[in-house]
Amino acid sequence: MTVELISVGTELLLGNIVNTNAQYLAEECALLGLTMYNQTVVGDNPRRLSDAVRTALDRSDIIILTGGLGPTEDDLTKEICAEVMGCPLAEDSHTRDRISDYFKNSGVKEIPGNNWKQAMVPEGALVLDNDNGTAPGLILVKGGKRAILLPGPPDELIPLFVGQVRPYLQKLRPEVIVSQMVKICGVGESRVEEELLDLIDRQANPTIATYAKTGEVHVRITASASTEETAMKLIKPVVKEIKRRMGMAVYTTKAEETLEMSVVRLLKKFELTLATAESCTGGLAAGRIVNVAGASDVFHQGFVTYSNKAKRKLLDVSKSTLKKYGAVSKETAREMAVGGAFAADSDLCVAITGIAGPDGGTEEKPVGLVYIACCLGDKVTVERYQFKGNRAKVREQSVVRALDLVRRTVLESQK
Amino acid sequence: MTVELISVGTELLLGNIVNTNAQYLAEECALLGLTMYNQTVVGDNPRRLSDAVRTALDRSDIIILTGGLGPTEDDLTKEICAEVMGCPLAEDSHTRDRISDYFKNSGVKEIPGNNWKQAMVPEGALVLDNDNGTAPGLILVKGGKRAILLPGPPDELIPLFVGQVRPYLQKLRPEVIVSQMVKICGVGESRVEEELLDLIDRQANPTIATYAKTGEVHVRITASASTEETAMKLIKPVVKEIKRRMGMAVYTTKAEETLEMSVVRLLKKFELTLATAESCTGGLAAGRIVNVAGASDVFHQGFVTYSNKAKRKLLDVSKSTLKKYGAVSKETAREMAVGGAFAADSDLCVAITGIAGPDGGTEEKPVGLVYIACCLGDKVTVERYQFKGNRAKVREQSVVRALDLVRRTVLESQK
Numbered sequence: 001m002t003v004e005l006i007s008v009g010t011e012l013l014l015g016n017i018v019n020t021n022a023q024y025l026a027e028e029c030a031l032l033g034l035t036m037y038n039q040t041v042v043g044d045n046p047r048r049l050s051d052a053v054r055t056a057l058d059r060s061d062i063i064i065l066t067g068g069l070g071p072t073e074d075d076l077t078k079e080i081c082a083e084v085m086g087c088p089l090a091e092d093s094h095t096r097d098r099i100s101d102y103f104k105n106s107g108v109k110e111i112p113g114n115n116w117k118q119a120m121v122p123e124g125a126l127v128l129d130n131d132n133g134t135a136p137g138l139i140l141v142k143g144g145k146r147a148i149l150l151p152g153p154p155d156e157l158i159p160l161f162v163g164q165v166r167p168y169l170q171k172l173r174p175e176v177i178v179s180q181m182v183k184i185c186g187v188g189e190s191r192v193e194e195e196l197l198d199l200i201d202r203q204a205n206p207t208i209a210t211y212a213k214t215g216e217v218h219v220r221i222t223a224s225a226s227t228e229e230t231a232m233k234l235i236k237p238v239v240k241e242i243k244r245r246m247g248m249a250v251y252t253t254k255a256e257e258t259l260e261m262s263v264v265r266l267l268k269k270f271e272l273t274l275a276t277a278e279s280c281t282g283g284l285a286a287g288r289i290v291n292v293a294g295a296s297d298v299f300h301q302g303f304v305t306y307s308n309k310a311k312r313k314l315l316d317v318s319k320s321t322l323k324k325y326g327a328v329s330k331e332t333a334r335e336m337a338v339g340g341a342f343a344a345d346s347d348l349c350v351a352i353t354g355i356a357g358p359d360g361g362t363e364e365k366p367v368g369l370v371y372i373a374c375c376l377g378d379k380v381t382v383e384r385y386q387f388k389g390n391r392a393k394v395r396e397q398s399v400v401r402a403l404d405l406v407r408r409t410v411l412e413s414q415k
Numbered sequence: 416m417t418v419e420l421i422s423v424g425t426e427l428l429l430g431n432i433v434n435t436n437a438q439y440l441a442e443e444c445a446l447l448g449l450t451m452y453n454q455t456v457v458g459d460n461p462r463r464l465s466d467a468v469r470t471a472l473d474r475s476d477i478i479i480l481t482g483g484l485g486p487t488e489d490d491l492t493k494e495i496c497a498e499v500m501g502c503p504l505a506e507d508s509h510t511r512d513r514i515s516d517y518f519k520n521s522g523v524k525e526i527p528g529n530n531w532k533q534a535m536v537p538e539g540a541l542v543l544d545n546d547n548g549t550a551p552g553l554i555l556v557k558g559g560k561r562a563i564l565l566p567g568p569p570d571e572l573i574p575l576f577v578g579q580v581r582p583y584l585q586k587l588r589p590e591v592i593v594s595q596m597v598k599i600c601g602v603g604e605s606r607v608e609e610e611l612l613d614l615i616d617r618q619a620n621p622t623i624a625t626y627a628k629t630g631e632v633h634v635r636i637t638a639s640a641s642t643e644e645t646a647m648k649l650i651k652p653v654v655k656e657i658k659r660r661m662g663m664a665v666y667t668t669k670a671e672e673t674l675e676m677s678v679v680r681l682l683k684k685f686e687l688t689l690a691t692a693e694s695c696t697g698g699l700a701a702g703r704i705v706n707v708a709g710a711s712d713v714f715h716q717g718f719v720t721y722s723n724k725a726k727r728k729l730l731d732v733s734k735s736t737l738k739k740y741g742a743v744s745k746e747t748a749r750e751m752a753v754g755g756a757f758a759a760d761s762d763l764c765v766a767i768t769g770i771a772g773p774d775g776g777t778e779e780k781p782v783g784l785v786y787i788a789c790c791l792g793d794k795v796t797v798e799r800y801q802f803k804g805n806r807a808k809v810r811e812q813s814v815v816r817a818l819d820l821v822r823r824t825v826l827e828s829q830k
Contacts, residue, residue, distance in 0.1 A: 012437075012438075012441065012454065013441055013445075013451045013452065013453075013454065014441060014442065014445045014451075015437075015438045015439065015440070015441030015442025015443070015444070015445055016442070016626060017438065018433060018434070018435055018437075018438040019433070019434055019437065019438070020433055022427075022430075022433075022434060022456070023427075023430045023432065023433040023434070024430065025430070026427065026428055026429060026430030027429065027430025027431070028430070029430070030428075030429045030430055036428045036429070037428065037457070037458060037460070037463055038428075038455070038456065038457060038463070038467075039427070039428065039455070039456035039457075040453070040454070040455055040456075041437070041453065041454035041455075042452070042453060042454075043452060045452070048452055048453070052453075211431060276698070276719065278698070280705070281702070281705070282698075282701045282702050282704065282705025282706070282710075282714075282717070283691070283693070283697075283698025283699060283700070283701030283702040283705065283717055283719060284698060284699070284702040284705075285698070286697045286698030286719040287696070287697045287698040287699040287702050287810075289697065290695070290696070290697025290698065290719070290721060290810075291697070291806065291807065291810070293772070293773055293774060293806060294774070295697075295721070296721055296722065299697075299721055300720075300721050300722035300724060300725050301718070301719055301720050301721060301722060301725035301728075301729060302697070302698055302718075302719030302721075303716070303717075303718065303719070304691065304698060304701040304705070304716055304717030304718070304719070305715075305716050306705060306710070306711055306714055306715050306716060306717075307711065307715035307716065309715060310715050310716035310759070313716075314716060344725070357708070358708055359708060359709070391706065391708060392706065395702075395705075395706070
């Protein structure tokens with residue numbers, strides 16, 4: 001079964017926004033085992049939009065349109081699709097009631113007249129209730145072809161897709177598609193591919209795909225079978241084998257768990273607290289940790305010590321260490337971690353000091369040189385990295401490696 | 416003149432990557448005064464790719480293709496375009512030499528055989544030297560139509576576009592297009608549009624466009640004229656008028672200056688130092704400041720005080736304040752700012768405390784409630800915000816408002 005995307009909106013043609021919806025829907029469709037050959041972006045223009053819809057219906061079984069379902073005169077997606085597919089519009093009383101309720105709940109007394117346009121629905125269309133806006137999603141079926149219309153704002157589109165479109169598409173296929181993620185940190189994509197080469201080479205069902213992220217590699221294992229249970233049975237041994245080969249580098253097998261979530265989960269599990277002492281990353285590592293809801297159980301404070309004076313005062317890094325080895329050195333990183341744990345009265349402290357650039361590099365200590373230290377009890381581990389990329393990239397990679405060092409330190413301590 | 420984009424790559428159809436190139440090129444083309452009606456994504460498939468090229472050449476004056484210029488068998492963009500436009504391929508010795516040099520400079524001794532494919536150039540094509548990779552950009556002209564081929568990696572595409580494609584496209588137009596940005600913080604998009612309504616309504620040359628960013632609004636003024644000087648003369652009075660109306664809310668008129676850059680610039684100018692004291696944002700404000708190269712002149716340290724104990728210990732927030740008003744209160748925010756400035760021995764300190772959610776909200780203090788305080792000398796300003804959105808969104812908005820409060824505090828103090 002083939003699917004294609006039509007994103008409707010002048011703001012995409014003007015480059016005002018990035019088309020993240022296309023990426024989201026493409027990934028979801030691939031996971032559902034649907035084949036995508038084309039994506040199109042077109043503006044709110046009747047002729048060009050209807051050309052795009054006709055072409056897409058000609059060559060694909062399913063078309064997904066996003067955007068252009070708003071209440072204004074410019075919004076034409078529904079009208080054009082109804083016309084091309086020959087389904088006249090009629091008011092849907094259920095949708096009318098929902099729009100009315102939506103405004104009532106938002107505390108709006110007078111409903112703008114043009115919003116009633118959104119209660120008009122093509123004849124025979126399946127209406128997908130939208131809990132986060134006034135435009136419902138719609139599914140039109142005609143002559144074996146399907147058009148799925150979704151509102152453009154991601155916070156409306158994603159819940160609609162997850163709750164209603166995905167189950168609808170799943171039912172269209174005789175097979176169930178199930179996938180699982182294995183997330184790996186601290187090992188490059190080429191190393192991962194090398195380690196898994198024979199598995200990747202002989203893949204059929206399940207399939208194995210690797211995705212490179214900053215400092216991470218995600219491996220997705222996808223199986224299709226007649227039932228979810230059978231698919232899971234196909235996936236399980238592959239996941240187990242990948243975990244065996246990659247060992248401690250695997251930080252989670254849950255798609256929704258981020259690296260910082262897995263760090264917080266581990267700290268909670270072993271009842272440990274963490275502090276941060278950051279120089280070149282300037283608070284970004286703490287920021288990632290605090291991004292986890294409930295991080296307050298394990299993270300109480302962090303230090304951003306950008307100057308040498310701050311390193312001395314807040315973290316008790318010795319003057320002679322700074323003088324002898326410099327702020328970017330394994331010795332300073334070590335003292336930052338030890339001093340940070342003491343000052344914060346925490347079990348662990350991770351420290352980051354480096355040269356993020358663009359200036360400040362020397363032959364001996366080039367831009368991208370970063371030392372990361374982590375202490376737990378008497379044990380301190382210091383790692384040296386030479387990162388590539390611009391200032392933001394160097395800092396981002398430093399944060400990922402720092403989080404991973406915390407994770408590994410905790411795991412090692414519990415062996 | 417019309418332009419359209421064809422992005423080539425299976426990774427886009429599978430949703431592995433977001434098509435940021437399309438956004439970049441769309442924005443650049445709009446700035447050049449070119450009209451874009453269509454964007455297409457297609458995989459590395461000869462038939463579908465040649466269909467896409469034919470359709471695009473039919474309906475647009477200029478087509479820009481990205482991706483598919485690599486050395487592998489899968490990379491077909493150049494071959495297909497040459498075929499459709501009837502320009503046979505021949506080896507270009509200049510490009511061959513450049514590829515050879517590129518590998519030599521990268522320390523690679525043996526050049527992979529398939530890389531020589533990248534030295535093949537369509538007859539009559541303009542070759543755009545690529546300093547960041549082995550695939551040159553290409554411009555093919557035939558029958559009044561132009562195809563511009565660029566490599567997919569953004570760090571190759573952007574320099575090629577800026578250095579060679581943009582000047583090429585500019586020359587095609589009789590007029591010069593110049594634009595200037597006015598960046599505004601702390602005022603919503605609808606308020607900005609209201610304030611500028613008459614200017615927007617009677618726009619012709621220059622045109623005025625507003626873009627909503629998190630906590631910011633960017634206004635772009637674009638003029639076309641026979642010379643850059645004349646265009647600037649058209650822009651200047653409009654920029655001046657917008658600055659007059661929006662007053663202190665305008666933080667810069669430089670397109671490349673971010674809010675944190677303008678904060679660091681102001682602090683440097685008035686020789687002031689800043690510290691941060693963050694609760695719910697957990698280091699993100701410090702992280703934004705440190706993102707500015709050279710921030711070390713004005714920012715020496717920051718505190719991430721997530722727990723009450725840390726607020727007391729590091730920032731000297733009094734026990735009774737925390738007990739009486741709670742951690743999320745204007746009183747605590749005030750004491751955090753004052754205590755932070757004292758502890759860091761800095762001129763200013765900005766403090767952020769709030770409920771980022773998803774848990775922790777109450778009827779009285781709902782999720783999204785954030786207090787931001789800034790002290791400078793004896794003066795402390797505390798602001799109360801009720802932000803909407805998820806945890807990440809609340810934190811992001813808090814950081815923007817905190818940076819803006821620093822900016823306004825510095826400006827007020829110099830009045």
